[in-house]
Amino acid sequence: MSKWQSERSIHEMLKDTPPLRESSDSITSGTEPKFPTSRSMPFPPAYAPPDVSQNGAGSSTLLRAGSSKLDAIRNWGVSTYKCTKQILYEKLGKSSRTVDTELEAQIEMLRETQRKYAGVLRLSGALTAQLAAAAGTQRALGECFAELAQKSPELQTQFLYNADTQRTLTRNADTLLAALHFFNNSLATLTHKTIEDTLLTIRQYEAA
Template structure:
């Protein structure tokens, strides 16, 4: 077949034969790796088991939360009822007159010491402003002593006086800050810790009295029921009632034990606090008095001796922060 006949056949059939021979040697196919399968799909029974376990755990946690909420609600109701009845004089409460007197003194002492702390911070701020003014005067006097030779001696003398006052003032400020730090620790940490224990004791007392009065009321009701029951019949107390009474007795013993434990803790902490308070206040009041007296009398040597005796680190006065003033 010649070229002309081939072209006619291609146009009539629409088939165009390849110009080159086909390659019979094909490249090898790439290995296809299987996609990872989700374990939940591969083993649905394991997934269902894990889901069931998680659901069971969540169910137990929810039941525990509901139980805790129920206990909290019952305790809150009983304690609120006890406090209201105490204020109205409708019920009795456990009172230790000696301990209550100590607690009253503790709270009053904390309030008075907190007032001392506030005034000491205010005094520190005022003294700082005074010393800053003296520093400015000393600098100005020194400058004028060179610019005005005719008043050189007078300005120099005043500048030296102000510098001496500034030095003594820095020592006094350091002593005051030492006093403030000690008072802050005593009032806001040591005393506050005892006050928190007192609050726990008072709440435990209310809980104990609430359950005690409830138990006594329940026993009184049962006695009334027994006394009013017709002859030959038994009262309507059932096994369920016996279990409730036993449970109430158990709660009463639990709260009584906690109340007695906290009663002892408060008594011990009050004694330790009193011992610590006397030691701290004796030392700090001595420091405050002697340092202030030495500063006001201009006795720099005495002030320096006091500072060294109490191991106060003297630093240049810094402006008290906003929190220190409030």
């Protein structure tokens, strides 16, 4: 740069500088002095920090969900380990068999119920057999009264009345026998099938 160019630049800078009076007036009045600004270098915008409130809430929710899942897996692992250890000790004879007192009480109650139902079924079967025999006797007796009514005209009215009575008793006995047969079949299914299958499942579970 030549001397003439440097002197010219200094003169141009002095021209752009505000007068001393204006600078002093701005200082005494409290206003900002007016300095020339370059249009090629704008001031950067104010920095605004990102909003992390929603992201923070979502992260905390994910952390809580992950923590609960980890706790569930840990508890399941501990429980499985204890159960497996107890089963192995029972198989090896190093520990007594685990017994659920409430479950054992319910199993014993089921066995007692089965015994009672079996007793009822036995008595009902005996009643059915006796009633069937009585119905057969009443049917035969009614036929005898009907024959006597034909052979004894003087007692025909009484014999016919007795014959009709025995026939009525026989019909009622047949209805009762049908109900008893249905009751016996249902009770036999409950006693010898349903309850027995339940007890068999329990025995297989205990043996496993």
